[in-house]
Amino acid sequence: MAEDFLQVERLCKRFGGLHAVRDVSFSVGRHEMVGLIGPNGAGKTTLVRLLLGILRADSGRVLFRGQNLLGKKPWEIVSQGLALTFQNARPFARLPVIANVMVSCLSPRASKRGEWVKKIESRAMDALEFAGIADMAREPASCLSQGDLKRLEVARAIACEPDLLILDEPFGGLSPTETGLMAKSLRRLHKGGRFGRLHSEGPAMIIIEHKLSELMKIVDRVIVINFGELLAVGTPEEIVANPQVIEAYIGKEVD
Amino acid sequence: MFAYLARKIWRDFQGEILALPTRTILFAAAVALLLLPLVTDDAYLLRIVATASIFAVYAASWDLLVGFSGQTTLGHSLFFGIAAYTAALLNLRFGLPAFLTIPAGALAAVLAGLLLSLPALRVRGPYFSLASLAMPIILMGLIFSFPGLTGGEMGLSGISRLAGTRTGEYYFLLISMFVLTLLMWKIATSRTALIFHAIREDEIVVRVSGINTTYYKILVFCCSGFFAGMAGSLYAHFLRVVGPSTLDIMMSLQVIIWGIFGGVVTIYGPVVGVFILYPLLEYLRIIPDWRMLIFAGIVVVTLRFMPEGISNKFQDLLERQCPRCKERNIFMRKECRICCTDIGTCSRVG
Ligand SMILES: Nc1ncnc2c1ncn2[C@@H]1O[C@H](COP(=O)(O)OP(=O)(O)O)[C@@H](O)[C@H]1O
Ligand SMILES: [Mg+2]
Numbered sequence: 001m002a003e004d005f006l007q008v009e010r011l012c013k014r015f016g017g018l019h020a021v022r023d024v025s026f027s028v029g030r031h032e033m034v035g036l037i038g039p040n041g042a043g044k045t046t047l048v049r050l051l052l053g054i055l056r057a058d059s060g061r062v063l064f065r066g067q068n069l070l071g072k073k074p075w076e077i078v079s080q081g082l083a084l085t086f087q088n089a090r091p092f093a094r095l096p097v098i099a100n101v102m103v104s105c106l107s108p109r110a111s112k113r114g115e116w117v118k119k120i121e122s123r124a125m126d127a128l129e130f131a132g133i134a135d136m137a138r139e140p141a142s143c144l145s146q147g148d149l150k151r152l153e154v155a156r157a158i159a160c161e162p163d164l165l166i167l168d169e170p171f172g173g174l175s176p177t178e179t180g181l182m183a184k185s186l187r188r189l190h191k192g193g194r195f196g197r198l199h200s201e202g203p204a205m206i207i208i209e210h211k212l213s214e215l216m217k218i219v220d221r222v223i224v225i226n227f228g229e230l231l232a233v234g235t236p237e238e239i240v241a242n243p244q245v246i247e248a249y250i251g252k253e254v255d
Numbered sequence: 256m257f258a259y260l261a262r263k264i265w266r267d268f269q270g271e272i273l274a275l276p277t278r279t280i281l282f283a284a285a286v287a288l289l290l291l292p293l294v295t296d297d298a299y300l301l302r303i304v305a306t307a308s309i310f311a312v313y314a315a316s317w318d319l320l321v322g323f324s325g326q327t328t329l330g331h332s333l334f335f336g337i338a339a340y341t342a343a344l345l346n347l348r349f350g351l352p353a354f355l356t357i358p359a360g361a362l363a364a365v366l367a368g369l370l371l372s373l374p375a376l377r378v379r380g381p382y383f384s385l386a387s388l389a390m391p392i393i394l395m396g397l398i399f400s401f402p403g404l405t406g407g408e409m410g411l412s413g414i415s416r417l418a419g420t421r422t423g424e425y426y427f428l429l430i431s432m433f434v435l436t437l438l439m440w441k442i443a444t445s446r447t448a449l450i451f452h453a454i455r456e457d458e459i460v461v462r463v464s465g466i467n468t469t470y471y472k473i474l475v476f477c478c479s480g481f482f483a484g485m486a487g488s489l490y491a492h493f494l495r496v497v498g499p500s501t502l503d504i505m506m507s508l509q510v511i512i513w514g515i516f517g518g519v520v521t522i523y524g525p526v527v528g529v530f531i532l533y534p535l536l537e538y539l540r541i542i543p544d545w546r547m548l549i550f551a552g553i554v555v556v557t558l559r560f561m562p563e564g565i566s567n568k569f570q571d572l573l574e575r576q577c578p579r580c581k582e583r584n585i586f587m588r589k590e591c592r593i594c595c596t597d598i599g600t601c602s603r604v605g
Binding site for chain 2: 073079102104
């Protein structure tokens with residue numbers, strides 16, 4: 001059940017006087033696709049950075065399959081089966097695109113799981129093919145457009161063979177058509193199956209996104225945070241009808 | 256059987272070395288250095304080449320740490336000096352022969368690498384550079400505080416020779432240089448080096464890609480320490496004196512000049528840099544008053560026109576990259592030697 005997979009309990013993080021994340025609790029099930037939304041500066045990026053161990057939480061618990069993730073190093077957390085794409089794509093600019101992904105393929109988890117595909121080049125290529133930038137494989141990553149950088153982020157993350165994939169604004173910088181394609185690929189990945197030589201059991205996903213119309217079409221459940229606090233949790237239909245959420249996004253009417 | 260092997264070696268030689276002009280030049284230079292003692296017995300020249308071989312290993316080890324992994328140390332002489340002193344002390348105080356003291360010196364430098372990786376795991380960028388700058392100075396302080404053991408300011412002398420004859424020493428150093436730089440080049444083109452590159456570009460992303468960056472950073476410090484330490488031990492046995500100058504700040508800065516002049520992130524670039532700059536500086540001794548000025552002028556002017564280093568500049572001039580498979584080709588070719596793509600019109604490497 002949900003409790004056994006990812007469970008976040010009363011997570012807090014302060015930057016000086018600013019409560020970036022305050023008492024946030026939620027859970028994600030093994031086969032769920034969850035949207036994480038909130039206005040700019042709400043603390044979404046901070047929250048997922050806490051989950052991955054990039055930032056150190058002040059208090060709270062993060063249980064993944066019953067094990068506490070807080071205090072672990074990012075690579076240990078990735079070995080447990082989490083993966084993250086960055087909001088501002090951070091490629092290894094001077095390395096070829098394929099080398100960017102090969103780094104993930106060299107991680108202990110990825111190299112153990114894909115043992116039957118011998119060459120890590122082919123595994124990296126599969127991830128690039130899934131993300132749709134296989135034709136750029138040998139170009140340096142600094143040549144990529146903003147949209148392609150987002151795809152590279154996705155390729156790098158899925159090459160870690162995650163069970164829980166966290167995407168920080170994966171549609172940012174993509175055109176409407178590209179957004180549609182990316183949404184469809186993510187949905188397909190979530191269902192699992194074979195993509196070329198890539199075999200996926202279908203990771204659970206947390207997707208942070210501002211393009212709500214696209215997001216609402218693909219997720220099962222939405223978590224809303226505002227000013228670092230949990231505002232609402234529910235199905236996409238419930239969330240778009242929730243007056244508190246509308247207020248947080250559009251602002252309170254002054255009367 | 257023998258004919259088959261010979262043919263295979265010849266084919267590999269053609270494909271790997273003759274196909275690329277820069278490799279051909281490096282190979283020719285290596286052969287020329289090997290033949291040098293046969294055509295001249297100018298002891299001064301042979302001595303310069305032999306010393307340059309030592310510094311070449313030292314400079315290449317710097318490239319492994321700074322160029323590849325982006326750990327900008329300003330105290331690379333730590334490795335060189337600690338190995339030189341270790342080799343010298345073991346040789347003088349315990350009478351150990353060179354074939355034991357040289358690896359022992361390198362081992363001491365590996366331990367120093369472990370030590371230097373501690374600040375590198377905690378602080379980054381200029382903070383690490385400053386911390387690394389302090390390390391050889393601390394060691395030098397220790398050496399001055401135990402003059403009875405370390406010889407203090409005078410250093411240690413009377414270390415045993417590498418080989419019985421001058422020519423023997425020359426070949427020993429030259430071949431050690433070939434073996435050690437080839438080893439470093441192998442490391443630099445391996446999977447592991449891919450992670451070193453990535454750590455230089457963005458360490459956080461490497462961590463989030465599931466790589467234990469602590470392990471790899473320690474690894475690169477130890478690797479670089481090992482090779483720099485080999486250079487230091489060889490230096491002790493070749494010069495037969497070891498003084499505080501091996502730990503001097505100049506030793507750390509010189510290697511940066513050699514490396515950048517030759518071209519970083521290549522391994523062979525710093526080697527080329529040493530073999531050009533070191534003899535140049537030595538032969539400028541004929542005009543002692545102008546020596547440093549002319550040397551600095553040459554370095555500055557060269558870097559003004561080839562900021563990416565001399566070896567990369569020559570590579571750009573003589574070779575072109577195939578736009579499709581990214582293999583390098585000699586500049587005259589109209590199509591790629593690997594994938595036959597037309598490269599007549601495309602731009603040069605870089
Ligand atoms: N490293 C940091 N140091 C200080 N403040 C930060 C840091 N990172 C984020 N913040 C602040 O925390 C708040 C939440 O930021 P963030 O998590 O990026 O929001 P979101 O991703 O939801 O737009 C913002 O007010 C931001 O200025
Ligand atoms: Mg954000």
